Amino acid sequence: MGERITIAASDGFVLNAYRTRPEGIPRGGVVVIQEVWGVNHWISTVTDRWAKHGFLAIAPSMFDRVSFDYRSEDYGPGGMARMGEIMKTFSQDKALLDVEAAVKSAAEGGKVGIMGYCFGGAVSWRAAHAGLGLSAASGYYGGGIPNYIDLAPKIPIEMHYGDKDTGIPLEQVEQLRARYPDAGIYVYPAGHGFCNADRPERFDEASCKKASARSLEFFRKHLA
Amino acid sequence: MLSLEQHFSYAEAALADAVAAPLSARKARLVAALIDALIDRCFDAGRTGAEDILAFRTKLLDSSPALASVVALAAARPDGPQLRLDVESLRPGVYAGLSEAQYMVSLYNGSTIPRLFVLFPDGTRQNAPDLLAGALDALRKR
Numbered sequence: 356m357g358e359r360i361t362i363a364a365s366d367g368f369v370l371n372a373y374r375t376r377p378e379g380i381p382r383g384g385v386v387v388i389q390e391v392w393g394v395n396h397w398i399s400t401v402t403d404r405w406a407k408h409g410f411l412a413i414a415p416s417m418f419d420r421v422s423f424d425y426r427s428e429d430y431g432p433g434g435m436a437r438m439g440e441i442m443k444t445f446s447q448d449k450a451l452l453d454v455e456a457a458v459k460s461a462a463e464g465g466k467v468g469i470m471g472y473c474f475g476g477a478v479s480w481r482a483a484h485a486g487l488g489l490s491a492a493s494g495y496y497g498g499g500i501p502n503y504i505d506l507a508p509k510i511p512i513e514m515h516y517g518d519k520d521t522g523i524p525l526e527q528v529e530q531l532r533a534r535y536p537d538a539g540i541y542v543y544p545a546g547h548g549f550c551n552a553d554r555p556e557r558f559d560e561a562s563c564k565k566a567s568a569r570s571l572e573f574f575r576k577h578l579a
Numbered sequence: 580m581l582s583l584e585q586h587f588s589y590a591e592a593a594l595a596d597a598v599a600a601p602l603s604a605r606k607a608r609l610v611a612a613l614i615d616a617l618i619d620r621c622f623d624a625g626r627t628g629a630e631d632i633l634a635f636r637t638k639l640l641d642s643s644p645a646l647a648s649v650v651a652l653a654a655a656r657p658d659g660p661q662l663r664l665d666v667e668s669l670r671p672g673v674y675a676g677l678s679e680a681q682y683m684v685s686l687y688n689g690s691t692i693p694r695l696f697v698l699f700p701d702g703t704r705q706n707a708p709d710l711l712a713g714a715l716d717a718l719r720k721r
Contacts, residue, residue, distance in 0.1 A: 439686065498680075498684025501693075502689075520680055521602070522679075
């Protein structure tokens with residue numbers, strides 16, 4: 356449904372992205388930020404789904420600066436080890452340049468929201484703090500809350516976490532909710548990665564359905 | 580009144596919850612309190628050979644450092660051991676024992692992971708779920 360394209364960041368770096376256009380006039384733009392496995396099959400389906408909802412959706416390849424066009428379907432130990440290598444030289448600051456490039460591309464569809472999973476959830480929060488021309492953010496189980504709790508969002512934001520996540524302490528989610536009472540901080544009876552439909556052992560359909568409906572409603576409200 | 584075995588089952592279920600959520604101080608606190616109470620239930624069940632409940636507790640805690648630590652934690656004295664969520668740096672390539680979620684989160688957080696520790700007054704610390712499991716195991720085998 357979508358197409359593989361390239362986009363340019365403000366520092367001249369050219370990265371890959373997967374973009375899907377909706378039928379008819381877009382109701383806004385959505386930037387989809389990947390998990391650590393890159394813009395793989397599942398992320399492509401998420402991007403396509405946003406287009407079906409009427410948004411111009413784009414998923415930038417966030418690890419291109421380290422490993423060009425990296426994407427993996429290997430959720431096993433081999434894929435994990437590869438990720439470990441990639442992340443050794445990954446830069447959070449440069450990553451926001453790539454997000455910004457994706458926002459500019461998605462802005463063709465109108466106001467832009469950002470959403471992402473795991474790694475992408477944390478990036479969504481950081482992007483909401485940076486602004487980057489975004490209008491709303493909806494992040495999923497972004498780990499390392501102590502590393503971003505002080506970064507106050509400049510735009511409306513909501514976050515989704517699982518109460519059985521062994522990588523994100525529920526107490527930290529509670530602190531985030533207390534710190535930002537106006538943000539939608541939602542908790543589901545699920546573990547980490549509960550929205551990845553390509554991983555049946557992780558996928559929690561009921562929780563993901565509920566969270567995804569919230570994201571859709573949130574973006575419809577803030578990107579209209 | 581629950582039987583001793585039912586008390587054990589309840590504590591073991593609470594421990595399983597704490598192990599499944601290894602970063603939850605709330606769940607860890609509950610297990611510590613249950614273990615402390617379970618010691619009393621063991622005395623109530625009889626055949627301890629101890630003169631009184633205090634003597635029984637002292638003898639038991641002397642026999643197991645893990646039990647002694649957990650009981651001290653349950654006492655919640657300001658100068659006693661405390662539960663603390665600390666960030667730990669991972670040595671490159673050393674990921675054994677991490678859940679997948681912990682590993683993934685560590686990747687984009689500078690190779691650090693949060694862990695729930697029992698922090699002792701002398702500055703030493705022990706992984707909380709491991710300590711609780713060791714204490715309950717010691718009580719089972721007493």
